Amino acid sequence: xxxxxxxxxxxxxxxxxxxxxxxxxxxxxxxxxxxxxxxxxxxxxxxxxxxxxxxxxxxxxxxxxxxxxxxxxxxxxxxxxxxxxxxxxxxxxxxxxxxxxxxxxxxxxxxxxxxxxxxxxxxxxxxxxxxxxxxxxxxxxxxxxxxxxxxxxxxxxxxxxxxxxxxxxxxxxxxxxxxxxxxxxxxxxxxxxxxxxxxxxxxxxxxxxxxxxxxxxxxxxxxxxxxxxxxxxxxxxxxxxxxxxxxxxxxxxxxxxxxxxxxxxxxxxxxxxxxxxxxxxxxxxxxxxxxxxxxxxxxxxxxxxxxxxxxxxxxxxxxxxxxxxxxxxxxxxxxxxxxxxxxxxxxxxxxxxxxxxxxxxxxxxxxxxxxxxxxxxxxxxxxxxxxxxxxxxxxxxxxxxxxxxxxxxxxxxxxxxxxxxxxxxxxxxxxxxxxxxxxxxxxxxxxxxxxxxxxxxxxxxxxxxxxxxxxxxxxxxxxxxxxxxxxxxxxxxxxxxxxxxxxxxxxxxxxxxxxxxxxxxxxxxxxxxxxxxxxxxxxxxxxxxxxxxxxxxxxxxxxxxx
Amino acid sequence: xxxxxxxxxxxxxxxxxxxxxxxxxxxxxxxxxxxxxxxxxxxxxxxxxxxxxxxxxxxxxxxxxxxxxxxxxxxxxxxxxxxxxxxxxxxxxxxxxxxxxxxxxxxxxxxxxxxxxxxxxxxxxxxxxxxxxxxxxxxxxxxxxxxxxxxxxxxxxxxxxxxxxxxxxxxxxxxxxxxxxxxxxxxxxxxxxxxxxxxxxxxxxxxxxxxxxxxxxxxxxxxxxxxxxxxxxxxxxxxxxxxxxxxxxxxxxxxxxxxxxxxxxxxxxxxxxxxxxxxxxxxxxxxxxxxxxxxxxxxxxxxxxxxxxxxxxxxxxxxxxxxxxxxxxxxxxxxxxxxxxxxxxxxxxxxxxxxxxxxxxxxxxxxxxxxxx
Numbered sequence: 001x002x003x004x005x006x007x008x009x010x011x012x013x014x015x016x017x018x019x020x021x022x023x024x025x026x027x028x029x030x031x032x033x034x035x036x037x038x039x040x041x042x043x044x045x046x047x048x049x050x051x052x053x054x055x056x057x058x059x060x061x062x063x064x065x066x067x068x069x070x071x072x073x074x075x076x077x078x079x080x081x082x083x084x085x086x087x088x089x090x091x092x093x094x095x096x097x098x099x100x101x102x103x104x105x106x107x108x109x110x111x112x113x114x115x116x117x118x119x120x121x122x123x124x125x126x127x128x129x130x131x132x133x134x135x136x137x138x139x140x141x142x143x144x145x146x147x148x149x150x151x152x153x154x155x156x157x158x159x160x161x162x163x164x165x166x167x168x169x170x171x172x173x174x175x176x177x178x179x180x181x182x183x184x185x186x187x188x189x190x191x192x193x194x195x196x197x198x199x200x201x202x203x204x205x206x207x208x209x210x211x212x213x214x215x216x217x218x219x220x221x222x223x224x225x226x227x228x229x230x231x232x233x234x235x236x237x238x239x240x241x242x243x244x245x246x247x248x249x250x251x252x253x254x255x256x257x258x259x260x261x262x263x264x265x266x267x268x269x270x271x272x273x274x275x276x277x278x279x280x281x282x283x284x285x286x287x288x289x290x291x292x293x294x295x296x297x298x299x300x301x302x303x304x305x306x307x308x309x310x311x312x313x314x315x316x317x318x319x320x321x322x323x324x325x326x327x328x329x330x331x332x333x334x335x336x337x338x339x340x341x342x343x344x345x346x347x348x349x350x351x352x353x354x355x356x357x358x359x360x361x362x363x364x365x366x367x368x369x370x371x372x373x374x375x376x377x378x379x380x381x382x383x384x385x386x387x388x389x390x391x392x393x394x395x396x397x398x399x400x401x402x403x404x405x406x407x408x409x410x411x412x413x414x415x416x417x418x419x420x421x422x423x424x425x426x427x428x429x430x431x432x433x434x435x436x437x438x439x440x441x442x443x444x445x446x447x448x449x450x451x452x453x454x455x456x457x458x459x460x461x462x463x464x465x466x467x468x469x470x471x472x473x474x475x476x477x478x479x480x481x482x483x484x485x486x487x488x489x490x491x492x493x494x495x496x497x498x499x500x501x502x503x504x505x506x507x508x509x510x511x512x513x514x515x516x517x518x519x520x521x522x523x524x525x526x527x528x529x530x531x532x533x534x535x536x537x538x539x540x541x542x543x544x545x546x547x548x549x550x551x552x553x554x555x556x557x558x559x560x561x562x
Numbered sequence: 563x564x565x566x567x568x569x570x571x572x573x574x575x576x577x578x579x580x581x582x583x584x585x586x587x588x589x590x591x592x593x594x595x596x597x598x599x600x601x602x603x604x605x606x607x608x609x610x611x612x613x614x615x616x617x618x619x620x621x622x623x624x625x626x627x628x629x630x631x632x633x634x635x636x637x638x639x640x641x642x643x644x645x646x647x648x649x650x651x652x653x654x655x656x657x658x659x660x661x662x663x664x665x666x667x668x669x670x671x672x673x674x675x676x677x678x679x680x681x682x683x684x685x686x687x688x689x690x691x692x693x694x695x696x697x698x699x700x701x702x703x704x705x706x707x708x709x710x711x712x713x714x715x716x717x718x719x720x721x722x723x724x725x726x727x728x729x730x731x732x733x734x735x736x737x738x739x740x741x742x743x744x745x746x747x748x749x750x751x752x753x754x755x756x757x758x759x760x761x762x763x764x765x766x767x768x769x770x771x772x773x774x775x776x777x778x779x780x781x782x783x784x785x786x787x788x789x790x791x792x793x794x795x796x797x798x799x800x801x802x803x804x805x806x807x808x809x810x811x812x813x814x815x816x817x818x819x820x821x822x823x824x825x826x827x828x829x830x831x832x833x834x835x836x837x838x839x840x841x842x843x844x845x846x847x848x849x850x851x852x853x854x855x856x857x858x859x860x861x862x863x864x865x866x867x868x869x870x871x872x873x874x875x876x877x878x879x880x881x882x883x884x885x886x887x888x889x890x891x892x893x894x895x896x897x898x899x900x901x902x903x904x905x906x907x908x909x910x911x912x913x914x915x916x917x918x919x920x921x922x923x924x925x926x927x928x929x930x931x932x933x934x935x
Contacts, residue, residue, distance in 0.1 A: 460662070460665035466626070467653075483669060
């Protein structure tokens with residue numbers, strides 16, 4: 001056997017190259033947005049360096065209102081998501097609420113749905129006069145038909161709040177399930193009652209997880225585009241992300257002004273992400289040991305049914321009512337806000353699935369982007385995780401930091417950066433560019449999921465394969481991949497559902513022939529009938545949920561076999 | 563740092579050489595200019611407290627860590643040389659390794675786990691089956707090749723890991739605290755079994771542990787490490803009887819350690835005055851000391867003899883008062899104060915001295931060591 005020198009091994013080259021490309025693609029659009037924001041002049045004329053754009057942004061009343069609206073919407077949405085998420089998590093993980101196993105499955109569902117679709121559904125439910133709920137309340141109780149008004153800030157907060165609730169919910173459930181029951185039992189033995197223990201011990205110990213969920217919600221909410229686009233913009237309520245879109249859609253797109261607005265948004269959200277990471281890494285609370293515990297269950301007594309009602313209400317407003325109203329809308333020839341059997345038809349589905357080219361292309365393009373994109377993204381996540389947690393590369397922490405940044409980059413800002421970067425290249429207007437942008441924007445989502453399962457796997461499992469004489473690739477194929485399969489599949493499914501519904505990036509980077517589902521849905525919302533919009537929304541929801549269900553069945557099936 | 567070679571391995575050829583190995587994590591030196599040799603066929607144990615660099619040294623030999631400085635030569639071939647940038651990847655170093663966590667692959671059966679290391683070495687199917695069966699027999703798992711490894715007990719999983727490591731006849735076997743996850747009874751049995759198997763196969767082995775008993779029972783030679791430096795190299799009995807310094811005396815077995823000042827010395831013996839006492843002790847000094855040196859006097863609980871009456875010879879006879887007498891079942895454990903320090907001496911059950919009564923403690927001068935820190 002020959003032993004040749006190998007100071008940098010092949011796998012290390014792969015890791016270095018992939019990591020470098022990802023870091024570059026994360027940082028370049030940010031840099032470009034900042035650079036653009038400090039330049040003045042027409043976009044194809046000579047440019048000068050100045051802060052004029054920031055002055056314009058700060059002095060224009062519309063932009064001032066957009067900042068105000070963004071803050072109010074994010075605070076409100078975070079409040080709803082936190083109260084809802086923590087309550088539901090505690091009920092599911094720690095109480096004897098009836099059917100809590102069922103709700104453990106259903107409560108995360110809104111995360112797989114599109115908030116934009118949710119906004120469309122809630123328009124159908126609670127638009128003044130035309131909304132289904134308003135009509136029913138008026139007919140049944142004689143209430144004014146504009147009792148509920150989904151348009152404006154209140155509606156934005158409501159829809160974002162219920163759709164971001166699972167973010168806080170999942171983080172909290174995780175920490176509640178892994179808490180050592182002795183921590184609570186010792187509180188009870190010190191004479192503290194059940195409620196005191198719950199508030200002073202249980203929830204306090206979950207604070208880091210709850211805080212993580214809150215920051216994630218706030219950041220996602222500040223960058224959210226689809227909901228304010230549907231519920232705010234048509235009624236003059238703009239947020240920063242819809243403002244950026246509006247500025248870029250003008251006859252003469254004001255790139256520099258958009259970049260200035262984007263920079264303001266970007267700096268705030270990225271700062272939050274960085275603060276969050278510092279909080280998390282300080283590890284003040286080490287209650288989460290990773291040991292399997294059987295957590296203590298609180299007896300709610302007669303309050304059990306109040307809890308049940310609360311959870312049913314959540315599933316109703318976030319899943320059943322939105323999907324239900326879209327489904328009903330989609331089978332009406334003409335939708336006037338109430339069910340009319342004489343109007344029933346399947347024409348809307350035939351129209352969007354068969355007759356119209358754009359709607360068909362949207363489905364195919366989105367499926368392509370979601371399937372191929374999720375696969376590439378999972379592979380990249382795996383390589384990044386290896387780089388951060390398994391390799392001997394210098395600067396591993398920096399890679400970790402950079403690859404987590406996109407959480408704080410609002411989609412519309414990233415898309416603007418990509419637009420400026422690639423507008424003069426053949427990549428502009430292609431599905432490839434869309435895919436690159438998707439992958440970059442959601443790198444941290446896949447990364448966190450894959451890294452989680454990699455960290456749960458002892459490195460000795462890989463090292464013993466190397467000891468047996470198998471190289472890096474062999475070890476990857478025969479040990480690492482098979483053992484990580486459930487984690488990788490979960491990451492793939494999550495990314496698939498995100499890509500299939502992506503709007504803010506797509507709406508800036510699409511071109512004719514490269515439509516994706518959410519962009520087509522926006523066009524249908526603007527120009528087509530309620531029935532067609534409903535049908536298309538239902539198709540998007542069905543694709544996402546089908547993948548989730550298939551994954552769940554497969555994983556559940558494999559668990560039984562073991 | 564005495565005894566580069568011990569008698570039990572004299573004449574055996576050197577198989578692995580580590581020269582001037584240094585590994586830093588940030589500014590901390592986990593391994594500090596460490597050099598050692600392993601002889602062909604020997605069972606060498608790296609022993610030390612956690613953080614002493616023993617596992618890192620083993621991982622450098624395996625190629626899972628790259629040293630900052632130094633060179634490792636295995637069977638006459640350099641596998642790692644920081645000066646030239648040579649660092650052979652683990653899979654081409656031809657070693658077998660048994661890990662603390664067993665690290666058996668849960669998605670494979672027992673036989674698949676064991677066969678894994680043969681798959682890439684050009685063996686025929688029949689040959690693989692043959693070897694797997696043979697090695698499973700050797701480790702006592704002949705009946706369960708088709709079982710999933712997750713169904714096995716911890717001890718059985720560790721046997722699978724062992725079978726997997728020896729099946730392809732590696733040049734060297736590396737053990738990273740392989741028994742520390744097992745319960746006490748099983749651990750004691752596995753020690754002897756491991757050693758028996760290693761002797762049968764004659765594979766050169768490096769064994770890492772923090773358990774001194776394990777090191778004593780299994781090894782041809784033991785290397786005691788602390789703060790990334792070698793404290794002592796020697797056969798287990800040598801290390802126990804003649805610890806080279808205070809750290810080794812304290813770490814291996816239980817020792818009474820008292821501070822003192824050398825009054826006079828000649829060759830390998832010295833007279834020491836114990837701190838805060840009128841006592842002078844005749845000690846043996848493994849390393850030369852000079853009058854006036856501050857040193858530690860060490861003796862083991864079994865090297866002191868307790869009597870009611872003073873003994874006639876008078877040397878190293880200390881008048882003491884018994885503070886406590888603890889019944890340990892098969893023997894008695896006496897505690898008494900010498901100066902400010904409590905010392906412990908064990909005695910047969912028929913040595914009957916009540917608590918708080920006076921007694922005489924004699925410490926064998928040959929077993930009473932005068933050690934520099």
